[in-house]
Amino acid sequence: AQKITQTQPGMFVQEKEAVTLDCTYDTSDQSYGLFWYKQPSSGEMIFLIYQGSYDEQNATEGRYSLNFQKARKSANLVISASQLGDSAMYFCAMRRWDTGRRALTFGSGTRLQVQP
């Protein structure tokens, strides 16, 4: 069975600073994908970034980058130059590729608060 662990229930960061949100995963699969989503107070889950297990380079999308360490089974999200609008819940998720199952397994989330 897959499991996603996010050990930081809440994080604070000063505006314009960088912040790292931790995510570790447990799977016996060789082929999988890792996702990060942002959920503002409005409720919508917003896709941020994706990393495939066979991707050799860490994924980047604008101010978001994913620090993927396969041997340690970690996929931390790095947000550079934090903005007030980054305050939200952040969820790490994983999907298996080999079985054809499309379901995502989510972690419990980290609440990020950006302070001015």
Place this chain on the structure above:
Amino acid sequence: ETGVTQTPRHLVMGMTNKKSLKCEQHLGHNAMYWYKQSAKKPLELMFVYSLEERVENNSVPSRFSPECPNSSHLFLHLHTLQPEDSALYLCASSQEDTQYFGPGTRLTVL
């Protein structure tokens, strides 16, 4: 409209009511999903439809009944719900990998 839309955004219902949640995707995707997000619990998958066929059912009680009439629309029919069913219900769609979510329906069961 673009992306994934859900209606209603908020719903309050009694335990004896029957209601339906609607999801519509404008992305041309071939799979749609229902997730449940309860307070202090990770998102839980409820149902997956691929090409209008239900391919996953995550042991959801029968008081939740999904319907996918075409690849753009997904419904969740609700009847005789319990107070513990109060949650945010999120719809998502995908083509292959990344799932895109709607804004959710916040359901309160009295």
